Amino acid sequence: MARARESLIDLDATSYYHCINRCIRRSYLCGDDKYSGNNFDHRRGWLVERIKLLATIFSIDIAAYAILSNHYHLVLKVNRDEALACSDDEVIARWYQLYHGCVLIDRYLAGEVLDEACLLRISEVVSKWRARLYDISWFMRNLNEFIARKANLEDNCTGRFWEGRFKSQALLDETAVLSCMMYVDLNPIRAKMADSLQSSDFTSIQERIKQYKSFQKQQIKLNEDVTVLPQPNSLLPFGKNKDKDSIPFTLFDYLELAEFSGKLILPNKRGSIDSNRPALLKILDIESDSWINTIKHFRRQYANFAGSKTSLIKCAHAHHHSWYKGCA
Incomplete structure (x- = not known):
């Protein structure tokens, strides 16, 4: 049974949310339309540009994004304290x-x-x-309505462009945040739209890698504190410490895990898979088999709430439910 949005967004439980929306039309949101012969890749640019603009207006940060042919994924972090301090x-x-x-x-x-x-x-x-300003529904409304109007104008038509408002998942703990971000960043690879992180167009991981590579080229020697690296201003930064204004992992560890995960998804990819688990999997005590299953089927493993068994039970009881669908 469908639940009211206010019951799905609980900022006291978590500030991280995974949002998804899908185009309803026969023609693609982006990519080639085999019926008209038109290419709509430029619409992916519309989405990325609009997402980044809204992040500067709302007190909502972008942790990860991926724009595919007929849908998109966002991992958002709500900064309620910033809005209240304005x-x-x-x-x-x-x-x-x-x-x-x-x-x-x-x-x-x-x-x-x-x-x-x-x-x-x-x-x-x-x-x-x-x-x-810290309401995800208003953020998504401003994103979806803008794109729908612009696409309708381009297509010279009226009517619905999206299949609904949007779907959301509350990410209740660090493991859920990490798993969901990786699931989003690896979407083009999993969908066989790209064969590497660098070629995964219109994703946050590509943007982060480009910034990192650019920094490497400009620096002859890295500073001793290698975690202090420039990161895209439009994205929520990674931070070594558990700072509430950053993702609680280092950029190095995340990129290492992303490369490892990409090789697991594409076993024929050039380069051997290191038998040692990446640092983040060791820190969070996640087995490789469990990890690959999660990043392949994250949406299927959970419903509107994602996290460990303990996190799911705690959140369900707080909302006066017996349980929420999910597995640790």
């Missing part, structure tokens, strides 16, 4: 990048002297906008 003027400035606002706010911005009732109403409006 001043009223900053909230208004952010919201006005997307909407026209309202007449009363316009009068306030123009410096007009307003009475107490007007100021109270402004405070109510700003509070509503502030809450929306």
Whole structure:
């Protein structure tokens, strides 16, 4: 049975969420349409550009993304504390990048002297906008509606472009976050759209690798603290320490695990598979067989909540349910 969105997004349980949406039409969201002969690869650029713009407006960071031919994946991290710390003027400035606002706010911005009732109403409006700045539903609405309108205009048609609002999975612990990010980043390889991480176009892993390779070329010698590396400004950075404003793994460890996982998915890929488990699998005590099964079938293993057995039970009880589908 379908659940209300408010029951699926629980920021007290986790700030990480996996969001997916699929195109409903016969023609592809991106790629070649065999019926019309048109190529829609440029629409993937629309999505990436819009995602990054929204990340600068909303208090929601992009941990991972992958844009495929007829659907896309996002791993989002909600930064509620940032939104709550914003001043009223900053909230208004952010919201006005997307909407026209309202007449009363316009009068306030123009410096007009307003009475107490007007100021109270402004405070109510700003509070509503502030809450929306860390609301995944509003983030996804602004993404999907923009792409749908632009695609309809290009196709000279009207009607639905997406099959629904979006699907989401709450990532309840570090292992779930790591597994889901890897599942998203390896999507083109798993779908046989690419044979390497570097050739996986329109993915966050490709963007991170390009930044890393560029840094390597520019540096004759790395600093002693090799984890302090430039990372894409548009993506949530990796951090060695468990900083709430970064992904709690190092970039080196994640890239090592991604390369290892890619070879497991494509056994014929050039290069041997190291018999030693990557550092992250050792730290999180994950066996290689269990890991490969998870990154191949992450969506099937879990429903709206993903995590260890303990995490799933705890979250289910907090929501007054007996259990949530999933396996450790």
